[in-house]
Amino acid sequence: MPVSHLIDGLNEIVGRIVSVVAILFAGIIIYDVFMRYVLGQPTRWAFDVTKQLYGFYFVMLGGYALRHQAHVRVDLLTARMGPGLRRWVEVAGYVIFFFPFAWVFARRSWDFAMTSWRQGEVTYGAVQLPVYPLKIAMFAAACLLLIQGVSEVLKLVLTRSPKPETPDVG
Template identity: 80%
Template sequence: MPIIRVIDGINEVVGRIVSIVAIVFAGIIIYDVFMRYFLGEPTRWAFDLTKQLYGFYFIMLGGYALRHQAHVRVDLVTERLGTQARRWVEVAGYLIFFFPFSWVFARRSFDFAMTSYKQGELTYGAVQLPVYPLKIAMFLAAVLLLIQGLSEVLKLVLSKTGHVEPMEPMDVR
């Protein structure tokens, strides 16, 4: 189904791009350690910046993790069920728990982001960085998670066998 391919493709591309942030913040940490312990010149900005980059990295990969079934599951009940029953329990879980949570997450993070942007909110560290980009990322992450949940439910509902073969990752070179 084209909508599944589009949603999965978006989260795959976002996941691959955002994974580069891990390299960036590791580089900043290494730079800061080098400056602090070898040159005796600690940076004022590295700690705050790496906190924000890690928050961005962590939050933005939720949809990507869901696409690859990397979230924690507790299958104590469903492991004894047949394929059809397991599939419908998963769909019910998405409808009862996942979608309401994702909607509240998206709605509240949008409000947080807009308030932060309007106030020009800054960090309170040695170097004051704007907070609103991270809060806007929270909203985008919530939307990505929400649409990936839609994709997962469509896969469950449209699957004849109850098992959906994972799609090949898109080539983003």
């Protein structure tokens, strides 16, 4: 499944790169705490920057989390199903719930991003940061999530179900 491998690889690369952002915003928070409580000179920009970075970090890891099956699941019903039926219930869940959500997320975040870009939207804090990069990241994240869903469905549909185990007679 070359398409699935390509999508998985893309989300893996994005996830690993974006995970570095956590180190960056943790460093900024430590710097701000040091400036505020040790030197008595709080920064005006650190809170707004870390808020933007955290939003970027959180939203961009959706496809990566789905790739690694780290999303919340309710397995109450599927836990009692056989592997074949479970796979088809998961496919139905993607078709009925996931893809419509991901499509609306992509469509609306595109609208938000373009409106923000046209208006030159900025934050309301002490330092006025542009908002459109975060909203463009929301659109990119929605697209990554959507294509990762395609990859997951391809894996469910095209992977052979495991053969039933036969006991050793030896």
